[in-house]
Amino acid sequence: MALSLLPHANVAARVATRNHPPPASTPTLLRRRNPNPLQRHSSSSSSDAAATSTALQCPHFQSCSGCTHEWNLDRPPVIEEAIEFFKSLGVSDFTFESGRLWEWRCRAKLVVRGTPENPLIGLYQEGTHDIVDIPMCRAHHPNINAAVDLLKQGISKLKVELYDEELGTGDLRYVQMAVTTYNTSLPVSDRYQNGKVQISLVWNSRNEHSENHEKLNALSNFLWRNGGARCSNHLIHSIWANFQTSNSNVIFGNRWRHLLGQREFWEHIGGIDICLDPSSFGQANTQAFNSLLRKLQKHVSYGSSVVDLYAGSGIIGLSLAATRKCRSVKCVEINKESELSFEKSVSRLPKTIDSTISWHNTDASLEPLRWLEGSDVVIVDPPRKGLHPSLIDALRHFALSERKIRQAPDGSIVKMKDEKRPWILRAREASVHVEGKTTWDKSQKWPTTLIYISCGWESFKEDSRNLLSSKAWYMEKAHAFNFFPGTQSIEVLAVFKRGGPRIAQAKKKAGKKKTPR
Numbered sequence: 001m002a003l004s005l006l007p008h009a010n011v012a013a014r015v016a017t018r019n020h021p022p023p024a025s026t027p028t029l030l031r032r033r034n035p036n037p038l039q040r041h042s043s044s045s046s047s048d049a050a051a052t053s054t055a056l057q058c059p060h061f062q063s064c065s066g067c068t069h070e071w072n073l074d075r076p077p078v079i080e081e082a083i084e085f086f087k088s089l090g091v092s093d094f095t096f097e098s099g100r101l102w103e104w105r106c107r108a109k110l111v112v113r114g115t116p117e118n119p120l121i122g123l124y125q126e127g128t129h130d131i132v133d134i135p136m137c138r139a140h141h142p143n144i145n146a147a148v149d150l151l152k153q154g155i156s157k158l159k160v161e162l163y164d165e166e167l168g169t170g171d172l173r174y175v176q177m178a179v180t181t182y183n184t185s186l187p188v189s190d191r192y193q194n195g196k197v198q199i200s201l202v203w204n205s206r207n208e209h210s211e212n213h214e215k216l217n218a219l220s221n222f223l224w225r226n227g228g229a230r231c232s233n234h235l236i237h238s239i240w241a242n243f244q245t246s247n248s249n250v251i252f253g254n255r256w257r258h259l260l261g262q263r264e265f266w267e268h269i270g271g272i273d274i275c276l277d278p279s280s281f282g283q284a285n286t287q288a289f290n291s292l293l294r295k296l297q298k299h300v301s302y303g304s305s306v307v308d309l310y311a312g313s314g315i316i317g318l319s320l321a322a323t324r325k326c327r328s329v330k331c332v333e334i335n336k337e338s339e340l341s342f343e344k345s346v347s348r349l350p351k352t353i354d355s356t357i358s359w360h361n362t363d364a365s366l367e368p369l370r371w372l373e374g375s376d377v378v379i380v381d382p383p384r385k386g387l388h389p390s391l392i393d394a395l396r397h398f399a400l401s402e403r404k405i406r407q408a409p410d411g412s413i414v415k416m417k418d419e420k421r422p423w424i425l426r427a428r429e430a431s432v433h434v435e436g437k438t439t440w441d442k443s444q445k446w447p448t449t450l451i452y453i454s455c456g457w458e459s460f461k462e463d464s465r466n467l468l469s470s471k472a473w474y475m476e477k478a479h480a481f482n483f484f485p486g487t488q489s490i491e492v493l494a495v496f497k498r499g500g501p502r503i504a505q506a507k508k509k510a511g512k513k514k515t516p517r
């Protein structure tokens with residue numbers, strides 16, 4: 001493992017860090033098998049203090065696959081490479097923002113194995129199906145660890161059988177813990193620490209009528225009795241069941257049931273209230289995501305038309321609709337389960353918003369030109385593997401076909417073939433549609449700004465090179481956020497503009513000339 005104690009001063013990028021020292025209760029165990037860098041480097045006491053103040057200090061490090069880096073959590077090693085990468089693309093003012101270094105994870109999917117007497121709840125060891133119990137995980141929000149502890153007590157007390165992968169037997173397979181910090185009765189400064197946990201139990205049965213459902217009810221009642229709204233130690237927001245009998249590695253089945261507590265799970269993020277069902281995608285680091293949304297908003301002009309691809313429950317699009325007064329926001333998402341959350345979030349948008357808002361349940365890689373047409377800004381936030389080739393092609397294609405577009409009689413390059421496939425026709429219709437009050441000129445236009453949000457550094461680099469090689473786009477700005485401290489992963493926000501580098505340079509020069517002395 002690289003133990004870097006290089007001073008940060010030699011780094012060109014602007015780096016903003018908001019560190020919080022580890023709480024007093026933190027185990028101060030520095031593992032013996034990792035020689036302590038403080039002993040290996042002859043350093044001053046102030047740099048010693050700096051190193052420990054950003055160290056993971058987790059007893060599970062190395063046995064657990066969750067974290068790969070123990071030191072300098074405020075600066076994942078990949079940042080040095082990112083600085084060089086962006087510089088090579090002409091972006092020299094790349095910024096990196098680091099927030100909470102511990103207790104940042106508000107959403108965790110954990111494996112449950114072992115026996116009722118000795119339940120294990122944690123992650124698989126790298127490359128194996130051996131589970132590592134992580135009761136003192138330093139990345140988890142503290143109430144996730146507390147809820148895991150309570151769950152273990154319930155399993156032991158009620159003798160809940162835990163899943164056996166080889167035999168396919170046992171009842172409880174996984175648990176998802178998600179924390180909401182939404183609580184308007186508390187001062188803002190107390191909300192994070194007092195977050196409440198939505199527990200989703202992944203149960204090895206077809207539905208709530210299967211023969212082991214009594215155990216499920218007993219376990220959820222135990223959790224609610226000991227951590228629910230009436231407890232002095234109120235920890236749990238709600239309890240859900242997901243039913244999964246497949247012997248694949250897929251965590252969730254298609255059937256969800258709300259069991260106890262509040263049904264709706266709200267969070268205030270990006271300037272709006274957002275509802276998230278347990279079946280929807282949710283970002284793990286809520287606070288860092290909020291910082292990203294605030295930065296993103298600055299790159300979208302007021303009154304823009306936006307298309308949000310890979311939209312999940314539409315947090316990005318809706319946050320822009322509210323804060324940038326967008327004339328229209330179109331969200332495209334493949335997971336049907338996110339629709340309800342989107343609809344609920346729309347219902348809480350300020351009534352003053354005059355935006356046409358829609359959510360489409362479809363694969364963004366089918367007919368990508370159709371989704372891009374008519375917007376000023378396209379936002380993409382794909383899974384780790386990056387953009388679909390068809391979307392990259394479309395982004396390059398329309399940007400290079402500007403002349404053709406202008407010459408086309410209806411201003412469109414989307415071929416209106418006589419489409420018959422029902423799923424394509426269905427996808428074109430919005431699942432959710434809210435019409436704005438103002439009627440805007442709907443003349444055809446194509447995005448001039450592309451904002452790429454990425455959690456997959458390798459795929460992001462490849463996609464960027466592909467986009468830029470056509471000279472149809474250039475990269476204007478790049479930011480990264482410390483979404484996953486303790487790992488090599490970062491979240492990137494890159495802003496691309498239409499046109500080749502020569503056009504960009506000419507624009508810059510023209511801008512300089514106009515600046516009065």
Ligand SMILES: C[S@@+](CC[C@H](N)C(=O)[O-])C[C@H]1O[C@@H](n2cnc3c(N)ncnc32)[C@H](O)[C@@H]1O
Nearest residue numbers: 281310311312333334335362363364381382383
């Ligand atoms: C990284 S998440 C981002 C979600 C959302 N932007 C957010 O921040 O909450 C990626 C999303 O892309 C969706 N997705 C994956 N493949 C897709 C596809 N081919 N077309 C549309 N959405 C897709 C996933 O279901 C997931 O919700």
